[in-house]
Amino acid sequence: MSSPTAAVLLIGNELLSGRTADANLNYIARRMTDIGIKLAECRVIRDDVDTIADNVNDLRAKHTYVFTTGGIGPTHDDITMESIAKAFGVRVERYDEVAEAFTKHYAALNKPTTAATFKMADFPAGAELIHNSATHAPGAKMENVYIFAGIPNIMQAMLEAVIPTLTQGDTIYTHSIDAFISESQAAEALENVQNDFSSLDIGSYPFKEGERFGTSLVTRGTNQKDVDKSFSAIKTFLEGLGAEVRG
């Protein structure tokens, strides 16, 4: 049994000013669950070199994998690469093969390059590049830290490019059922199920559908038999309560 953990570091003033609503955490979270990696925490921080470096160093010591998003473009506020170089105590250096690819790409499009374009060819010394299907500007990997773009489709392409290289954990099994009862009505029976299956992650989430209130009951864990048994126990007590259910 392996139990890799991961952390996500979302970088960008725009996420904390409210200008931009993050769409990356949920995607990464779902993909980690798919491959049995426990996402332990996420932090959202501002574009500040020391803040980024300190958080990267803290998280990379605690977790198997760290995924950062944002701040890898061509403008002055894109400081993730230099910040992560600082975290590792290395310099940023120009990767000539990336710079040459930019030159060819822009020439083919008959578009001008600028000094700023080539900032996206600078990486922490020693970084491996993350080539991806969405863009010719790569991400980068420094040890267990994966440096992704902030734009969702590019972030997703970079994550998908590295997923086959990650150490996957045990498969996480999950069952969910929606019942038209309140959380309070389900609470005692649900707690009993949790006590009977202490290794599982059993949760309840209220929902509203039109004027009707209900509760989603979810069981999740790596022991498939226990997940199945706990789900049977949940369905049994819902029957006992006479609850209308679906799913």
Next chain:
Amino acid sequence: MSSPTAAVLLIGNELLSGRTADANLNYIARRMTDIGIKLAECRVIRDDVDTIADNVNDLRAKHTYVFTTGGIGPTHDDITMESIAKAFGVRVERYDEVAEAFTKHYAALNKPTTAATFKMADFPAGAELIHNSATHAPGAKMENVYIFAGIPNIMQAMLEAVIPTLTQGDTIYTHSIDAFISESQAAEALENVQNDFSSLDIGSYPFKEGERFGTSLVTRGTNQKDVDKSFSAIKTFLEGLGAEVRG
């Protein structure tokens, strides 16, 4: 000039398993910007007493305000109140006036209460209640820590209930313009503007609209004159580049 800061702590395994996409950070971020409070960081953590308590203690020492969301319902996985009590070194205690309100409310609806219902009448000893327009189950305030529900409409009602009591910062002014040029083309001129107005937060954000790519250029700060001047400088260099703009 006052410069209050805030941190957000999103609590819930469901946010890290990917079951649920958070909708609260962006709302809180926008409202903080509205009232001149700088949102400095956000963390997303699991339902674990020590993890919650440690993060609350870390953040409340660093920031003027801490806002938590999630984990205040009636079920076994709702452990925010006990965790924050632990952070403050106090017990959880039953608030009789809240319990009585539940009893009356359920009686009026002709619905049963359970032991779990009254868990939502338990708060860290000494907490002030946050009554709100969305639910009869209050949030709570312990010193500078505000404990909100995770369900967005309830969270929003609780935040709106406390906003008039917060120390507001200087008004944050912002201007934004969309230009149909690449970030690379704008980078050098934008960096010059940032250097001329170092107290402002000047950013660029690429966007795609159909098949067209563009860049949003944003200036933000508390000095209205400088925000206006920097925006004029941005518009001037966009004209110089012959960029098609809007907004």
